Amino acid sequence: MKIATWNINGIKARIETLLTWLQQAAPDVVCLQEIKSLDENFPGERIEQLGYNVSLNGQKGFNGVAILSKHPLEDVRKGLPGDPSDTQARYLEATVSNGGGAIRVASIYLPNGNPVESEKYGYKLDWMDRLNQHARDLLKLEEPLVLAGDYNVIPSDLDVHDPAGWAEDALFRPETRAKFHAFANLGLTDALRACHQDANQYTFWDYQAGAWQKNNGIRIDHLMLSPQGADRLRACEIDRFTRAWESPSDHVPVWIEIAA
């Protein structure tokens, strides 16, 4: 089973690109971030025509996450627990059943947090604490689990073209990385790093300053697996070719192959 994550930066602007990639890559499950759409305005019918079920946690104008699946989506959870006052659409979780077994899948759009001096950084850190707590609860189930999405976290120096230049950024500063490592240390496997250890495994290139042409990228889109999920991991790849397509998202898809 092929499970992907992709921050598409607006479904309205990316629907044709998404449909092209879905037909070409043929993933079984896709976690989307930044759909920037209300549920009722999401072009679900065109995606359903390709054989996908669609589950949404949308929001007007920005944020918004989705899960697409060729298999039924069950027990859908909208929103990350722990703060009823949080109205931003950044989390969606569902169980994918493919006959043989079930996998719990989450689509995550973790807050950016810049500028660090603003309340946005505190919101990011609080959100990471809530994600950590929820992951603890999910891991207690001891089942295959894939927490996939745009984490807005650069895990290590290997994952950024210019570590020194990013040192104080909300995506890379020590406090951010410490929380991400605490999360991973609950027992979650970074699928890309389980399969590839070399540098330059980027998933995002800014639209500005020729970042793509210069390969000034960062790795911030991750698939994090429970032990039961990691046991079944067979491959993890980054579809960086989509960044060269016309009118691309600034993120590219990342996917894993899991033994059925």
Add this chain to the structure above:
DNA sequence: ATGCCGGGCGAAGCCCGA
């Protein structure tokens, strides 16, 4: 280069992203 692009909203210019 804490906004150079690009998207959304909504119909000009501002908010947002990383």
